[in-house]
Amino acid sequence: MDFSVKSNSPDQYHSDCIILSVFEQCRLSSVTEKINKISNSYISSLLQSGELEGKIGQTLLLYHIPHVLSKRILLIGCGQEYEIDACQYKTILQKSINALKNTGSIEAICFLTELHVKGRNIYWKVRQALEIIQESLYAFDQFKTNKIASHLPLRKIVFNVPTSCDITSGNCAIEHGIAIASGLKVSKDLSNMPPNICNANYLAAQARQLANTFSHYITTSVIGEQQMQDLKMYAYLAVGAGSQNESLMSVIEYRGNSTPSDKPIVLIGKGMTFDSGGISIKPSAGMDEMKYDMCGAATVYGVMGVVAALNLPINVIGVLAGCENMLSSRAYRPGDVLTTMSGQTVEVLNTDAEGRLILCDTLTYVERFNPAAVIDIATLTGACVVALGKNISGMMSNHDSLANELLIAAEQTGDSTWRLPLPNEYHEQLDSNFADMANITGRPGGAITAACFLSRFSNKYTWAHIDIAGTAWHSCKNKGATGRPVALLSQFLLNRAGLNKDA
């Protein structure tokens, strides 16, 4: 899709489709009013006859509008003119693009970027619009004989902005939006891959591919089981022991800042390419969805692509912690005691609490980078889904200002996140009779106690943990990866790079 920004009057366009807003009680926006005048009140007379009220998301497609050069006009209901919030803006754009898809339009001019959205500027509106459109057009049809998406004729969208002064920030929004939308797409594609194809080796191949594409800034190294032995990453190795597929930790190093003292931000993604639960096997209903247990790694992969595409002036290291949790005579068992890379020992009480076991060794491994901050992203606990549902990611941190930066980025992007506490008192639930700690606690507060476990391996640096068990994919009819939290982390890094255009 080709995106651009212009500042024209709607009657100047000679296009396939112009997207215009109508507010509640059939009030026309000033832009829509211009077209109404030119067309001798064609639009207002249609509205008077009750074709469209202006409620959020209502659409009306018009052809052959008198005295209008463009082929079609798509009218979209936008609710109350000065009451539109971020969420409603999203609905408005989604409905518009869905209606536009069903026309034969090759290109469209979108005037929705001129709406008043509470507390948001042009940069935000253009970038969101672009990301929402790309999201609405996404389809994973790689394994379908009849492809769904590629038949769409739509090739080009112009976002119209109120004045020519808005064009610079509009163009910046397009640059950032294209990079983030593409990060979301590659992340979703990777997550949606079936687990017989997407194993740790496949993740490593993607990581290496990034280094090929961005050879000036990215180097990738892959740590296999032999090196993990040498590093004493015995918890990580134990989880992968039951699988034929080798455990591989892919380390993607992006250098955008050559100042030697510039410390990297490290992103760690849980890359369990399939989580059967191991010997503590999961129930079979819905087990296919455990192919999504690598969405943390897919997020990191997507974000590294964004950082490189925008050539951000910072240093970022992305780690894809690839592994598969399977059953076999070589699988680790309940009762096993593992010595982690940190030297701390863990008693395995449930082989399905495997994410924390690969993450704890990865958290220790990244100490060598002397990180400015470490953020791990993981589909870690069902308890997080119980606590926050499917729309809000859980976040825990040992550092208030890092946590606040992440919450700000969440607010900017709509990639909703809620901070949960890490209380000292909860640590005793990890006590074990046979090792320094157990790998599970009781059910209450399971998202928090999982983070408490991780915090014991991340006390040498500033750290945050994002639990995306609820948010990384949709179930049921719309089953598919969401790409979350690619937008959140990309925004966090844009802000760190001094490129925050929302303020």
Ligand code: BES
């Ligand atoms: N990958 C799962 C967490 C998960 C479950 C994510 C459902 C999304 C949906 C994780 O490895 C796991 O199995 N966690 C257990 C931990 C328990 C055994 C302490 C869980 O949440 O049930």
Ligand code: MN
């Ligand atoms: Mn598990």
Ligand code: ZN
């Ligand atoms: Zn898991």
